[in-house]
Structures are given as C-alpha cells and as structure tokens.
Amino acid sequence: MSxxxxxxxxxxxxxxxxxxxxxxxxxxxxxxVDVDAxxxxxVAAEIGGVARVVDVADEAAIGKLVDDVEQEIGSIxxxxxxxxxxxxxxxxxxxxxxxxxxxxxxxxxxxxxxxxMAHVYAARALVxxxxxxxxxxxxxxxxxxxxxxxxxxxxxxxTKHAAVAFAESLAIDYGDRGIQVSVVCPQAxxxxxxxxxxxxxxxxxxxxxxxVDGIMRAEDVADIIVDEALGGRFLILxxxxxxxxxxxKANDHDRWINGMQRFRDKMKG
Ligand SMILES: NC(=O)c1ccc[n+]([C@@H]2O[C@H](COP(=O)([O-])OP(=O)(O)OC[C@H]3O[C@@H](n4cnc5c(N)ncnc54)[C@H](O)[C@@H]3O)[C@@H](O)[C@H]2O)c1
Numbered sequence: 001m002s003x004x005x006x007x008x009x010x011x012x013x014x015x016x017x018x019x020x021x022x023x024x025x026x027x028x029x030x031x032x033v034d035v036d037a038x039x040x041x042x043v044a045a046e047i048g049g050v051a052r053v054v055d056v057a058d059e060a061a062i063g064k065l066v067d068d069v070e071q072e073i074g075s076i077x078x079x080x081x082x083x084x085x086x087x088x089x090x091x092x093x094x095x096x097x098x099x100x101x102x103x104x105x106x107x108x109x110x111x112x113x114x115x116x117m118a119h120v121y122a123a124r125a126l127v128x129x130x131x132x133x134x135x136x137x138x139x140x141x142x143x144x145x146x147x148x149x150x151x152x153x154x155x156x157x158x159t160k161h162a163a164v165a166f167a168e169s170l171a172i173d174y175g176d177r178g179i180q181v182s183v184v185c186p187q188a189x190x191x192x193x194x195x196x197x198x199x200x201x202x203x204x205x206x207x208x209x210x211x212v213d214g215i216m217r218a219e220d221v222a223d224i225i226v227d228e229a230l231g232g233r234f235l236i237l238x239x240x241x242x243x244x245x246x247x248x249k250a251n252d253h254d255r256w257i258n259g260m261q262r263f264r265d266k267m268k269g
Contacts, residue, residue, distance in 0.1 A: 003028040003137075003230075005074040007065070009056045009118065010083030012039025013198055014191030015141065018222035019080055020047055026226065028078065031069050035083075056083045056118035057110070066125040075133060078229075079126055081119045082141040085110055086156035086193060108155045115142075115159035119166055127174060135178035139229050140167045144187045144242045148249060151264050171234050182229040187239040188215040214239050 006023040010016035012034035020030045024047035034040035037053045044051035050073065054061045069076055087107045119140045130136035145153070146160030167183035175181055188194055190202030203217055221238045228236045237243050249256040 002026070003078040005029050005031070005069065005076050006078040006080070007031040007033060007069060007076055008080045008082055009033040009054070009122075010141075011043055012036045014193060015186070015189055015218045015221055015225075016080070016082040017043050017198065018218035019082060019225060020044075020049060021219075022222045022226050023078065024049060029073055031065075031073065033065065033083070056081070056121070057113035059117075059121040059124070062118070062121040063125050066122075066129075070129070075129070076126060076136065078137045078139065079122055080139040080141065080225075081122050082139075083114060083118060084141060084143070084160075084193070085114045086150070086153055087111070088153050089155050111155040111159040112162075115156070116162045116166060119163055123166075123170055127170075127179060130179050131174070131177060135180070137180045137182070137229055138167075138170060139182045139184065139225065140170075141184045141186075141225075142167065144185045144237075144239065144245075146183075147185050147242065147246045149260065151260065151267060167234075175234070180229065180232060182225075182234055182236050184225050184236045184238065185242060186216070186221055186237075187213060187242055189218055189221050189238075190215055191218055214241060 003023060003026060006028040008016050008019045008023065008030060011020045011032035013036065020032050020043050023030045030047055030049035031052055032040045032044045032049050033052045033054050033056070035053065035055050037051070040051035040053060043049070052065055054065050056062060066076065089107055123138060126136065126138065140163055142163040143150070143160040145157045146164040149157040164183055164185065167181055171181040190196045190200070192198065196202045202215055216238060224238045225236055
C-alpha cells in the first residue's frame, strides 16, 4: 500500500524527523507537527512537506489539525503519534510532592497528556473517518519502557505502559475493521531525548558501547517502523533484544524485578 498523506507528531527532531524523511522518500505528502516551530519548518522545507505547530496534548488543536489536513491536503492514511516526553524523575521523585508547588505532579501530568492522551485524541479524531472510508494506519510510538519499565523514571514507564495498553484496545476494537494499529517499543535511540543532538553520529561517536544497550540511529528505527507498520505488524520492536527481555519478564515477573534491581545497582556503580 502506498501512503499518500502522512502526519507525524514530534516531527521536528529525532525519530519523528527521520520518519518524516522516510515517508517523503516513499512518496507521501508529510505534515510535520511539533511544538518547536523552527524545527518543524526546517524539516518541512527539506522534504517539501507542511509544518504545523500543534501541542498534541490539546484535544481541540489535534481535532483542528485533522480537519485542516483533510480539507487542504487529503485524507490522512498514516498518522504517527510520536511526540513524547520524559523527565527522569529519579528514584524518589515520582512519589514526592516537594514543597507546596508539586512540581513532580506537573511532570506526571505532562507525561500523561503527551505520552497517552495525545494518542487518544488522535484516535478520537481519526477512527470515525477511517472507518467510514474503509481504512488507515494509526502508529503510536510508546517505548520499551512500556513493556519493561525505565529505571529511574516511574512517570515515563507508567504512561508508556498506558500507551501500549491503549494501542492494544484500539487494535482489538478496530483492527479487524480496516484500521491497522501499530505500537512501537524502542530501546535507546540516538536523539535529544537521551541527550544526543540530532546530527551527532552516536553509534560511531562513542555512545554505542556497552554503556547503552544497542543504541540505534533514528533513521534505522524509522525504516523499521514504516516497513513493519505497512507489513501489518501490531507490536514493532525496533531492538530485537526487547523481545527476549519481555519474554523473561512474562516467564517470571518476580525474578525479573530482582534482575532490574541488580541492573539499577550496576548503573549507579
Ligand atoms: N530516544 C529514545 O531512546 C527513545 C526510546 C524509546 C521511545 N522513544 C519515544 O520516541 C518518541 C520520539 O522521541 P525522540 O527520541 O525522537 O525524542 P526527541 O526529543 O528528539 O523528539 C521529540 C519531539 O517531540 C516534540 N514534542 C514534545 N512535546 C510535544 C507536544 N506536546 N506537542 C508536539 N510536539 C511535541 C519535541 O519538540 C520533539 O521535536 C517519544 O515518544 C519517545 O518517548 C524514544
């Protein structure tokens, strides 16, 4: 199937930027959505796409985005909810409400709205349209942290688990009615989210060793995402080792927790 109109949230940087480039190479008109207007414009100019400044946590803005794109460009056949945030809330950060300001609750709230509700808002706007016209792709970027948990970031882990569960519900409810749902669960990818600037070659530049478990380039991750989504896969594991870790967790959850505690101590050391 060829994609005619694609929307990628968080398209200004990292995995989203690589997805925009790949979808453009495949012949799609790509709408680059980001809160970072400069980055979105830059990517859109490079690929002859369209930039839209939208906060994905704002349901009305997502609804307007979908309306505008469908009126001005065409029916959206591939929507990637890729924008995401993580704050590294640390060992006790997630359960503290330090001071009177509750800064940590703000972080939980941002993770919830951007990592989960943005996927719900996109589905709400698109599922009825896709059902009516007989199909479409919804690709939700979660994380390996949505299957395995991110050491040192409870809010990220909990919301990415919720994102995986939401995608499962979407696939169960609509997957046999023409809507292809995919959820993407990468481990480390060389992007600003893990402190690596967009054009730094992390794999050859020193971040690719044993300190990071199989760090990947955003471009390679984007290719796997598009290929596997078009191939009809629900769970897209860009890093094959995640399948093994996930199986180990399912086989013996208590043993897996013990292993994660040892891994946490090793990381601290
Ligand atoms: N980099 C990794 O190691 C890694 C691993 C697993 C999953 N992920 C997930 O991949 C996705 C993409 O992350 P990335 O690594 O490319 O990070 P990134 O920080 O390079 O890119 C994220 C993009 O999302 C945009 N964004 C953030 N909040 C937004 C909002 N409210 N509305 C619109 N745009 C917003 C940012 O401006 C940025 O352009 C995220 O969902 C992330 O959780 C990343």
